[in-house]
Amino acid sequence: MNFKLRIWRQRDAKxxxxxxxxxxxxxxxxxxxxxxLDIVNERLLLRGEEPIAFDSDCxxxxxxxxSLTVNGEAHGPxxxxxxxxxxxxxxxxxxxxxxxxxxVKSFPVIKDLVIDRSALDRIVQAGGxxxxxxxxxxxxxxxxxxKHDADxxxxxxxxxxxxxxxxxxxxxxxxxxxxxKVSHLALLPQGEPERTKRVVSMVQAMDAExxxxxxxxxxxxxxxxxxxxASFIAKLNREYSKASLRRSxxx
Amino acid sequence: MIGNFxxxxxxxxxxxxxxxxxxHSRLVSPNNRRKFEVIVVGSGLAGGSAAATLGELGYRAKxxxxxxxxxxxxxxxxxxxINAAKNYQNDGDSVYRLFYDTIKGGDFRSREANVYRLAExxxxxxxxxxxxxxxxxxxxxxxxxxxxxxxxQVSRTFYARGQTGQQLLLGCYQALCRQIAAGxxxxxxxxEMLDVVLVDxxxxxxxxxxxxxxxxxxVAADAIVLATGGYxxxxxxxxxxxxxxxxATYRAYKKGALFANPCFTQIHPTCIPHSGDYQSKxxxxxxxxxxxxxxxxxxxKEDAKKPPNEIPESxxxxxxxxxxxxxxxxxxxxxSSRAAKEVCxxxxxxxxxxxxxxxxxxxxxKRLGEETIRERYGNLFxxxxxxxxxxxxxxxMRIYPAVHYTMGGLWVxxxxxxxxxxxxxxxxxxxxDHGANRLGASALMQGLADGYFILPYTLPNYLAxxxxxxxxxxHAEFKKAERDIRAKIDNLxxxxxxxSLDSIHRELGTLLWDKCGMARNKNGLExxxxxxxxxxxxxxSRDCGIRxxxxxEDFNQSLERAGRVADFLEFAELMCLDALAxxxxxxxxxRDEHQTSEGEALRDDENFADVxxxxxxxxxxxxxxxxHREPLHFETVHLTQRSYK
Numbered sequence: 098m099n100f101k102l103r104i105w106r107q108r109d110a111k112x113x114x115x116x117x118x119x120x121x122x123x124x125x126x127x128x129x130x131x132x133x134l135d136i137v138n139e140r141l142l143l144r145g146e147e148p149i150a151f152d153s154d155c156x157x158x159x160x161x162x163x164s165l166t167v168n169g170e171a172h173g174p175x176x177x178x179x180x181x182x183x184x185x186x187x188x189x190x191x192x193x194x195x196x197x198x199x200x201v202k203s204f205p206v207i208k209d210l211v212i213d214r215s216a217l218d219r220i221v222q223a224g225g226x227x228x229x230x231x232x233x234x235x236x237x238x239x240x241x242x243x244k245h246d247a248d249x250x251x252x253x254x255x256x257x258x259x260x261x262x263x264x265x266x267x268x269x270x271x272x273x274x275x276x277x278k279v280s281h282l283a284l285l286p287q288g289e290p291e292r293t294k295r296v297v298s299m300v301q302a303m304d305a306e307x308x309x310x311x312x313x314x315x316x317x318x319x320x321x322x323x324x325x326x327a328s329f330i331a332k333l334n335r336e337y338s339k340a341s342l343r344r345s346x347x348x
Numbered sequence: 349m350i351g352n353f354x355x356x357x358x359x360x361x362x363x364x365x366x367x368x369x370x371x372h373s374r375l376v377s378p379n380n381r382r383k384f385e386v387i388v389v390g391s392g393l394a395g396g397s398a399a400a401t402l403g404e405l406g407y408r409a410k411x412x413x414x415x416x417x418x419x420x421x422x423x424x425x426x427x428x429x430i431n432a433a434k435n436y437q438n439d440g441d442s443v444y445r446l447f448y449d450t451i452k453g454g455d456f457r458s459r460e461a462n463v464y465r466l467a468e469x470x471x472x473x474x475x476x477x478x479x480x481x482x483x484x485x486x487x488x489x490x491x492x493x494x495x496x497x498x499x500x501q502v503s504r505t506f507y508a509r510g511q512t513g514q515q516l517l518l519g520c521y522q523a524l525c526r527q528i529a530a531g532x533x534x535x536x537x538x539x540e541m542l543d544v545v546l547v548d549x550x551x552x553x554x555x556x557x558x559x560x561x562x563x564x565x566x567v568a569a570d571a572i573v574l575a576t577g578g579y580x581x582x583x584x585x586x587x588x589x590x591x592x593x594x595x596a597t598y599r600a601y602k603k604g605a606l607f608a609n610p611c612f613t614q615i616h617p618t619c620i621p622h623s624g625d626y627q628s629k630x631x632x633x634x635x636x637x638x639x640x641x642x643x644x645x646x647x648x649k650e651d652a653k654k655p656p657n658e659i660p661e662s663x664x665x666x667x668x669x670x671x672x673x674x675x676x677x678x679x680x681x682x683x684s685s686r687a688a689k690e691v692c693x694x695x696x697x698x699x700x701x702x703x704x705x706x707x708x709x710x711x712x713x714k715r716l717g718e719e720t721i722r723e724r725y726g727n728l729f730x731x732x733x734x735x736x737x738x739x740x741x742x743x744x745m746r747i748y749p750a751v752h753y754t755m756g757g758l759w760v761x762x763x764x765x766x767x768x769x770x771x772x773x774x775x776x777x778x779x780x781d782h783g784a785n786r787l788g789a790s791a792l793m794q795g796l797a798d799g800y801f802i803l804p805y806t807l808p809n810y811l812a813x814x815x816x817x818x819x820x821x822x823h824a825e826f827k828k829a830e831r832d833i834r835a836k837i838d839n840l841x842x843x844x845x846x847x848s849l850d851s852i853h854r855e856l857g858t859l860l861w862d863k864c865g866m867a868r869n870k871n872g873l874e875x876x877x878x879x880x881x882x883x884x885x886x887x888x889s890r891d892c893g894i895r896x897x898x899x900x901e902d903f904n905q906s907l908e909r910a911g912r913v914a915d916f917l918e919f920a921e922l923m924c925l926d927a928l929a930x931x932x933x934x935x936x937x938x939r940d941e942h943q944t945s946e947g948e949a950l951r952d953d954e955n956f957a958d959v960x961x962x963x964x965x966x967x968x969x970x971x972x973x974x975x976h977r978e979p980l981h982f983e984t985v986h987l988t989q990r991s992y993k
Binding site: 244 | 401416417418424425434436474475477478480481484485487489491492508509514515518523525526529537560591623624627628629632801850851895897902903906
């Protein structure tokens with residue numbers, strides 16, 4: 098297959114970037130989008146040009162390293178799935194494909210398509226955990242958890258931490274990411290002791306990183322490669338309201 | 349040789365060794381722990397759990413990873429599950445049985461004491477993960493569910509859908525985040541370790557490169573823990589992530605750490621078949637699929653090109669069920685992989701190029717309904733459809749073996765310390781627990797066992813004697829290591845040849861897959877050993893070598909990869925040398941010359957019941973590595989011909 102590409106090139110965080118045109122002829126239809134970029138890079142290299150920097154690691158949709166906006170959509174048009182799970186047979190022969198990094202103020206560009214998502218790590222560091230010292234855990238089956246709750250918790254826990262939710266959101270909100278972690282832990286009895294503190298700290302950290310607020314456009318849910326439901330944002334709001342009330346009541 | 353080549357296996361009965369070892373190990377008191385700095389390289393299940401636990405204990409830990417976040421380490425991609433001898437199914441499981449299955453699965457090429465300890469702590473891992481909020485699958489009554497895995501006749505595998513590795517890693521990433529917030533662990537993402545620094549014969553620091561800025565740094569510490577995973581990417585195509593590499597362990601080897609059993613590489617039987625040269629990686633379909641899927645090929649090679657639904661039941665060969673009636677489709681990985689290769693070699697393989705076998709769910713769907721199958725494996729079926737465009741609920745999956753895991757790694761003693769004092773190696777990066785073949789769902793178990801429950805007991809035993817011995821990072825040894833690293837980077841940038849890095853790496857991979865893959869023989873290995881130095885020479889040559897654009901003072905992905913491929917090109921030789929020296933078949937190491945009349949691996953316990961540990965002797969062109977052998981002592985188990993019939 099043959100494609101025309103327009104790819105975001107940016108030297109570093111301080112330089113201005115721009116879309117640059119490339120031709121990508123003779124691409125196998127079974128190749129993934131990232132493999133197409135590999136082929137383009139190999140050709141650029143042999144021509145003596147600098148290859149396009151882009152991030153990927155597992156290339157099977159689970160590590161969350163991919164951070165590409167393809168034709169204006171986070172992770173491209175084949176939802177649900179990360180950009181590494183996007184295959185060229187999904188495009189028309191001769192199509193122009195525009196590849197940019199995720200566009201979020203809190204994810205500054207490092208180079209070309211590579212961005213800095215450490216803001217998401219800092220939200221988890223603010224409280225996205227259960228304090229359980231190695232060695233002090235009770236016998237695993239001493240805490241029965243209804244299957245429904247465990248399954249629901251797993252649905253939230255499936256988040257791959259890619260940040261596509263924030264990239265797709267018109268407000269650059271990371272609410273879906275934060276909601277997924279808060280819900281994963283709040284749905285389990287083990288998460289109960291730190292439930293109040295967790296949600297308040299994580300929401301504060303999210304705000305401090307400069308992410309916007311949720312106005313229920315559901316773009317996040319539409320692009321999420323892990324199919325995290327936006328209903329978890331409603332849960333986050335409930336958790337946050339309850340926690341704030343408890344706090345203001347001095348509990 | 350630097351340090352000590354002594355396994356330090358405790359004496360006493362097998363089931364008392366670990367307890368008594370812990371009882372007699374030295375401790376570091378809580379007040380003194382903050383005086384020690386420990387470097388952990390890698391943030392996967394082993395490194396992440398180790399760094400978090402050491403931080404929690406009060407040590408000051410520094411954790412390094414090449415990914416942009418600790419949560420992206422490749423443990424995240426493990427699908428199927430984690431073994432533990434909980435016996436929740438009341439089906440006869442026990443610590444002894446998990447130990448026995450693991451040592452037998454490894455074809456009797458691992459240490460009894462290490463494997464027994466692994467089985468012993470397996471239950472604590474499940475407790476710990478549940479306490480952290482890992483959402484394992486549960487039954488309707490609210491208790492934990494289990495599934496079966498290859499190489500066992502009990503159901504002892506805990507799982508979280510097809511994303512067990514992800515959930516366990518997030519559990520340990522969250523524990524790590526808690527320590528980062530508490531200030532006990534300092535995290536260095538996008539930072540690659542390029543060398544180990546020895547001071548007075550002890551590992552006391554590392555040289556790193558910040559991948560984002562290109563800055564080279566020297567970091568001193570009281571002890572170093574390598575948790576840098578396996579070297580499957582030496583084959584170019586594998587199920588590993590693109591970034592997985594041998595650099596940390598190989599450079600430690602070049603500093604004097606022994607590399608053990610490098611030829612023990614696991615080929616996983618159930619991966620999506622290779623489809624073309626452009627391909628950058630292979631995708632695993634979890635072994636758990638073999639619980640419900642049936643593996644077959646046509647009986648006649650003439651039928652291999654027919655669509656599967658046109659091949660009647662009577663013309664299908666369910667070869668695993670036929671050859672191994674008691675384990676059937678759940679035969680261990682090495683055996684299943686070789687069986688697939690055999691039927692494809694006979695011309696009965698299916699799909700493009702004839703390198704594939706069917707994994708068929710039709711019977712399971714008939715028996716359990718599509719909904720149940722979707723619940724168990726839904727995400728795997730989706731992945732399969734994304735990649736191949738086929739719906740496996742309607743047509744059988746096509747699978748073929750692919751490189752997946754490496755049992756070999758740096759040699760360690762019972763304390764998980766290499767021969768270099770102060771250099772500890774955990775998880776897939778060490779060689780210790782899986783012998784010549786790892787059983788499914790045991791990698792996650794080993795990574796977390798090492799990080800949560802073994803290293804935190806064995807590291808203090810070393811540290812207790814090291815108070816106040818941490819050198820400054822401007823010690824001459826650091827300066828020298830830094831100079832060497834800078835020179836190496838400059839050399840890579842100076843080649844300025846005409847070839848792309850991937851093309852040379854692919855060439856190496858193809859050579860290894862052919863000559864040192866699922867089956868090996870003397871001639872093939874000798875051929876590989878002739879060709880690898882030639883390939884290496886071409887890599888470095890000005891005329892036909894690789895081209896690395898840009899400079900070292902910047903974010904430069906080509907440069908990162910070039911350094912890793914340069915190490916693979918040296919390491920590949922060590923792997924083939926080991927495969928040639930091990931003149932027997934065992935587990936995943938199958939030498940054509942040594943097989944039973946039924947085509948199974950034929951061990952030679954008299955001559956090869958040893959660990960092969962290789963010592964670097966300088967330039968491979970002038971001095972080959974030196975072999976040290978550690979005899980394996982079996983006090984409890986009886987060495988038998990592995991039979992899964």
